[in-house]
Amino acid sequence: MTSTDTGTVTVTEVGASTPDPGTRLGRLFWVSVAWIVIVTVAAALAPWLPIDDPDAIGGDSGLDTALTAPSWNAWFGTDTLARDVFARTVHGARVSLVVGLVAIVLGLAVGGTLGILAGYVRGAFDRVVTFLFVVLLSFPSLVLAILITSLLDRGLVTIAVTLGVLGIAPVGRVARSATIQYAERDFVRAARMIGSSHRRIIVRELLPNVAAPMGSLALLGMALAIVAEGGLAFLGLSVSEGSTWGKLILDGSQTQTLTDAPWVAFAPIAMLFMTVLALNLAGDRLRRLGDVRTSAI
Amino acid sequence: MGRVVRRTGFAIILLLTVSALTFGAMNLLGDPLFNILGPAAADTTPAGVERIEAARAEYHLDDPLPVRYLRWLGDLVQGDLGVQFSSAGQPPVADLVVERLPRTAVLLVLAQLMATVIAIPWALLAAPRVDSWFDRLSTVSTFLVVALPNFALGVLLKYVFAIRLGWFPQTYTADAPLPDRFHQLLLPALTIALPAAAVYQRLLRDDLVSTLQEEFILMARSKGLSRARILFRHALRPSLFSFVTVFGLTTGALIGGSLVVENIFRIPGLGSAIVEAVVREDFPVVLAIVVVVASVFIVVNFVVDAVYAVIDPRIRR
Amino acid sequence: MAGSGTAHLRDDPNVLVRVEHMVVEFPISGGRVHAVSDVSFDLVEGETLGIVGESGCGKSTTARAVIQMPRPTSGNVFFRGTDLTTLPSEALRQVRPDLQMIFQDPISSLNPRRTVRDIIAEGLRVWGSRGTWTPERIDELMAAVGIDPRYGERKPHQFSGGQCQRISIARALVLDPKVIICDEPVSALDVSVQAQILNLLEDMKERYGVSLMFISHDLSVVKNISDRVMVMYMGKVCEVAGSDDLFARPAHPYTRALMAAIPGRHSDDDDDGVLEGELPSAIDPPTGCRFHTRCPHSQQICKTTEPEIRGIGDGHFVACHFPQVAGVE
Numbered sequence: 001m002t003s004t005d006t007g008t009v010t011v012t013e014v015g016a017s018t019p020d021p022g023t024r025l026g027r028l029f030w031v032s033v034a035w036i037v038i039v040t041v042a043a044a045l046a047p048w049l050p051i052d053d054p055d056a057i058g059g060d061s062g063l064d065t066a067l068t069a070p071s072w073n074a075w076f077g078t079d080t081l082a083r084d085v086f087a088r089t090v091h092g093a094r095v096s097l098v099v100g101l102v103a104i105v106l107g108l109a110v111g112g113t114l115g116i117l118a119g120y121v122r123g124a125f126d127r128v129v130t131f132l133f134v135v136l137l138s139f140p141s142l143v144l145a146i147l148i149t150s151l152l153d154r155g156l157v158t159i160a161v162t163l164g165v166l167g168i169a170p171v172g173r174v175a176r177s178a179t180i181q182y183a184e185r186d187f188v189r190a191a192r193m194i195g196s197s198h199r200r201i202i203v204r205e206l207l208p209n210v211a212a213p214m215g216s217l218a219l220l221g222m223a224l225a226i227v228a229e230g231g232l233a234f235l236g237l238s239v240s241e242g243s244t245w246g247k248l249i250l251d252g253s254q255t256q257t258l259t260d261a262p263w264v265a266f267a268p269i270a271m272l273f274m275t276v277l278a279l280n281l282a283g284d285r286l287r288r289l290g291d292v293r294t295s296a297i
Numbered sequence: 298m299g300r301v302v303r304r305t306g307f308a309i310i311l312l313l314t315v316s317a318l319t320f321g322a323m324n325l326l327g328d329p330l331f332n333i334l335g336p337a338a339a340d341t342t343p344a345g346v347e348r349i350e351a352a353r354a355e356y357h358l359d360d361p362l363p364v365r366y367l368r369w370l371g372d373l374v375q376g377d378l379g380v381q382f383s384s385a386g387q388p389p390v391a392d393l394v395v396e397r398l399p400r401t402a403v404l405l406v407l408a409q410l411m412a413t414v415i416a417i418p419w420a421l422l423a424a425p426r427v428d429s430w431f432d433r434l435s436t437v438s439t440f441l442v443v444a445l446p447n448f449a450l451g452v453l454l455k456y457v458f459a460i461r462l463g464w465f466p467q468t469y470t471a472d473a474p475l476p477d478r479f480h481q482l483l484l485p486a487l488t489i490a491l492p493a494a495a496v497y498q499r500l501l502r503d504d505l506v507s508t509l510q511e512e513f514i515l516m517a518r519s520k521g522l523s524r525a526r527i528l529f530r531h532a533l534r535p536s537l538f539s540f541v542t543v544f545g546l547t548t549g550a551l552i553g554g555s556l557v558v559e560n561i562f563r564i565p566g567l568g569s570a571i572v573e574a575v576v577r578e579d580f581p582v583v584l585a586i587v588v589v590v591a592s593v594f595i596v597v598n599f600v601v602d603a604v605y606a607v608i609d610p611r612i613r614r
Numbered sequence: 615m616a617g618s619g620t621a622h623l624r625d626d627p628n629v630l631v632r633v634e635h636m637v638v639e640f641p642i643s644g645g646r647v648h649a650v651s652d653v654s655f656d657l658v659e660g661e662t663l664g665i666v667g668e669s670g671c672g673k674s675t676t677a678r679a680v681i682q683m684p685r686p687t688s689g690n691v692f693f694r695g696t697d698l699t700t701l702p703s704e705a706l707r708q709v710r711p712d713l714q715m716i717f718q719d720p721i722s723s724l725n726p727r728r729t730v731r732d733i734i735a736e737g738l739r740v741w742g743s744r745g746t747w748t749p750e751r752i753d754e755l756m757a758a759v760g761i762d763p764r765y766g767e768r769k770p771h772q773f774s775g776g777q778c779q780r781i782s783i784a785r786a787l788v789l790d791p792k793v794i795i796c797d798e799p800v801s802a803l804d805v806s807v808q809a810q811i812l813n814l815l816e817d818m819k820e821r822y823g824v825s826l827m828f829i830s831h832d833l834s835v836v837k838n839i840s841d842r843v844m845v846m847y848m849g850k851v852c853e854v855a856g857s858d859d860l861f862a863r864p865a866h867p868y869t870r871a872l873m874a875a876i877p878g879r880h881s882d883d884d885d886d887g888v889l890e891g892e893l894p895s896a897i898d899p900p901t902g903c904r905f906h907t908r909c910p911h912s913q914q915i916c917k918t919t920e921p922e923i924r925g926i927g928d929g930h931f932v933a934c935h936f937p938q939v940a941g942v943e
Contacts (some may be wrong), residue, residue, distance in 0.1 A: 004499070015335060023607050032495045100568065111342065131314075134311065134316050134348075135311065135315060135318065137549070138311055138315050138591055138594060138595050139315065139591050139594075140549035140552040140588070140590060140591070140594055141345070141549065141553055141554070142547075142552070142553025142554075142556055142557070142608065143548070143552065143553060143571075143586075143587055144592050146556075146571060146575060146583075146587075147319065147583065147587050148478065149575075150328065150578075150580075150583055151313045151322060151323065151326040152325055184721040185722040185723075186718075186719055186723040187716070187722065187723055187724050187725040187733075189683060189715070190715065190717065190723060190782070190785065191736070192683060192710070193683075193713070193714055193715050193786075194710065194711065194712055194736060194737045194740055194741075194785075194789065195707045195708070195710035195711050195737075195740055195741065196715075196736070196740055197707070200740065203346075204728075204736075205725055207723070208725070208727035208728065209726065211726075223444075225417075227446040230446050230448055230449070230558045231446065231554075231556075234448045234555065234557050234560055235557065235560060235568075236576070236846050237436070237572065237575060238571060243584040246448070246488065246758065249449060249452060250448075252452070253451075253452045253455070254559065255467055255468075257461060258452065258456055259460050264458055265456075266453075267453065269445075269449040271451065272449060272466070273444055273445050273446075273449060276443035276444040276446065277440065277441065278528060279492075280440065280444050281440065282439075286841035294303075
């Protein structure tokens with residue numbers, strides 16, 4: 001791995017531990033994708049699935065008691081208000097995934113556009129954008145998120161946009177360096193010789209190449225956004241309405257609850273962990289496939 | 298020498314930009330008058346208006362934003378961060394920062410130390426045995442640890458080591474004797490350190506693996522030097538470059554992590570201070586903590602950059 | 615040598631490209647790189663002009679400046695009478711299809727993410743059909759350059775270097791250009807493949823009536839394909855002549871040194887050994903004739919006065935105070 005004076009970090013896969021680099025995605029990738037799909041579908045269809053109402057005290061039957069251990073009746077047990085933890089975890093995925101998705105789409109759109117333009121145009125525009133990225137990266141990301149949410153409201157959109165802003169600089173840097181790497185190639189010169197407009201060169205020649213590292217970054221970034229939302233939730237600063245994995249874990253981590261009924265926290269922790277792991281693994285495999293040796297830390 | 302001056306200048310420009318942006322956002326998006334007076338800022342009785350006018354004059358709220366920024370910056374440089382509007386008696390923000398910052402700082406330093414102490418031997422064990430069961434297991438565990446968010450890890454560690462095993466206290470007590478407080482910080486520090494250690498191990502291991510394939514290592518080996526000697530005397534130092542860089546960059550993530558972990562273990566550090574301030578809308582406190590934390594981060598990266606120049610002779614000029 | 619002047623420019627009505635006093639300099643920290651210094655030449659319709667010289671002599675920069683990538687620092691480039699150097703960018707874009715280019719690196723020349731058919735047809739998508747080629751005839755064009763049309767949906771990395779250059783040639787031809795600039799098109803290829811690509815270029819030139827500017831560091835490659843050859847050294851023109859004439863009686867000491875370096879070719883003059891000494895800095899080039907620091911025939915005048923290009927008969931021009939030809943002194 002090497003570093004540049006602006007602090008960009010690139011990680012190079014080294015050694016024989018990289019099995020079969022760049023040819024196949026492998027089984028692990030597809031298992032990860034399958035998990036992500038299952039979680040997403042379950043979250044999207046949660047209200048129509050045959051599971052308990054997440055807010056029903058005592059479960060759908062109204063007969064469950066508080067803090068019962070996982071059983072056939074309540075897979076992940078019940079919480080302090082006798083609500084079904086499994087149902088709450090599945091429903092909690094809704095906000096977490098939406099926040100993660102919106103955030104990374106925003107990060108890709110804004111960061112990607114800025115990075116590609118900066119890498120293609122260079123000159124003063126590049127210097128301004130690069131400085132902007134450095135400034136954004138000078139705030140520890142959670143601190144920046146706290147700052148923004150403290151000034152605005154804590155609606156779903158605000159939180160998602162805030163976490164998207166955190167993604168702009170890391171995404172932008174990777175997009176910029178990938179663009180620079182490709183813009184120097186002769187096929188871009190050839191496109192100019194043909195008489196392609198700058199727009200066409202960016203869209204048809206550069207974008208397909210820059211999209212490869214972006215794809216893996218999107219998966220990693222989505223994981224980061226979901227985790228960041230959890231961090232905000234833990235500080236009591238995430239979305240004011242609805243439950244998220246972070247809020248569920250926070251509920252379950254109150255000392256008394258954690259002592260008496262650890263499953264209240266462990267169930268959402270397990271879901272969060274598996275999902276983040278799946279996103280990380282899929283992103284990592286995709287990065288190796290593209291043989292793109294950059295990863296934003 | 299030119300490099301030192303350039304980097305210092307850049308760090309200062311960055312500090313000014315970051316503080317100006319934070320100050321600007323706070324004053325444009327927030328309502329400073331409300332922060333000073335609370336609900337009384339909406340008082341329309343003659344007495345209320347008079348108080349509002351007095352507050353405007355006292356805090357120079359009618360001056361243009363850049364002037365207010367410069368005044369605030371001037372105060373900041375002299376150690377005056379304003380007052381905590383939301384607290385009884387409006388004590389100085391600086392008092393709060395001085396009280397809370399050391400705890401967060403100790404937690405972070407402890408965590409970075411732990412991460413380094415874990416990562417270096419771990420990488421040194423794994424790198425010479427590429428693809429052995431140990432190496433594979435290491436890689437898998439780093440993936441698992443990195444996928445576990447710090448708050449989740451904190452909850453798990455708290456459950457296992459504090460609640461079930463009872464090795465550590467569940468919360469922090471600020472007035473306990475020093476050895477006890479150190480003991481209380483170990484579990485939170487480990488929560489922050491583990492993911493960092495996993496990141497460091499992966500980087501260092503990869504760098505070591507490639508260093509070990511270099512010709513000067515083959516040369517050393519052909520001279521019959523022992524494996525341990527080759528690892529420590531020849532391979533480690535050239536492999537530390539990326540580790541040092543990431544060490545600095547990771548500090549940002551660790552600062553965020555410590556804010557969260559402080560809340561799990563009830564450590565009254567900057568994390569709980571900023572959360573309380575956000576909830577009470579005490580913006581001078583939020584502003585001060587954001588600027589202090591961002592400055593620390595910038596300074597840490599500046600120092601790391603200097604260290605990098607020292608260990609890499611190619612940059613020292 | 616390393617001379618200036620325009621004596622070798624022709625008054626032919628069929629001149630396609632005419633470059634006058636072209637200068638290309640790049641600012642760098644601590645000075646300017648004098649990549650091309652007052653170079654003039656022309657290209658007549660149907661002709662192949664070879665440009666040779668060591669790497670770093672400015673031949674590639676010259677070619678790129680002709681197509682305004684980058685625009686030259688000063689001087690003029692006329693294409694069919696239009697000065698490209700003063701053309702606004704949109705007008706320049708309109709001219710571009712007439713001037714195409716083939717690059718040295720076959721891998722870097724082709725977008726790794728697009729299919730071969732896509733790459734070849736791109737020009738038609740931008741401009742529509744300009745004559746010979748239409749989207750329906752892409753298969754025919756692929757066959758013409760020796761790429762099986764059945765492989766049209768493959769990506770560049772599935773082809774060899776030589777095949778990639780064939781694809782590049784097809785991409786250049788699709789717009790029915792007037793001039794194709796070939797920047798070391800075979801130097802990255804195996805020797806066995808080089809001849810095939812050179813033959814293909816000659817074929818295409820005959821069949822589709824394009825003119826070529828052929829840049830190479832390799833005299834033996836240039837010799838066969840070129841009608842006329844220009845030898846460059848450190849951003850200056852040394853010698854211009856018909857290909858056969860140049861090889862029969864090289865007049866410039868630098869040309870003679872280059873020829874002496876061709877394996878299997880023995881020089882009739884012991885002085886023309888392999889070049890000695892380092893290539894001087896392009897930031898601070900030598901005064902007078904830029905070649906004087908390495909020239910076996912260097913005299914005092916060479917250090918102070920830059921030689922003008924002058925004719926020595928039969929369309930043979932040389933920029934040297936002491937050309938190595940009987941009867942000229």
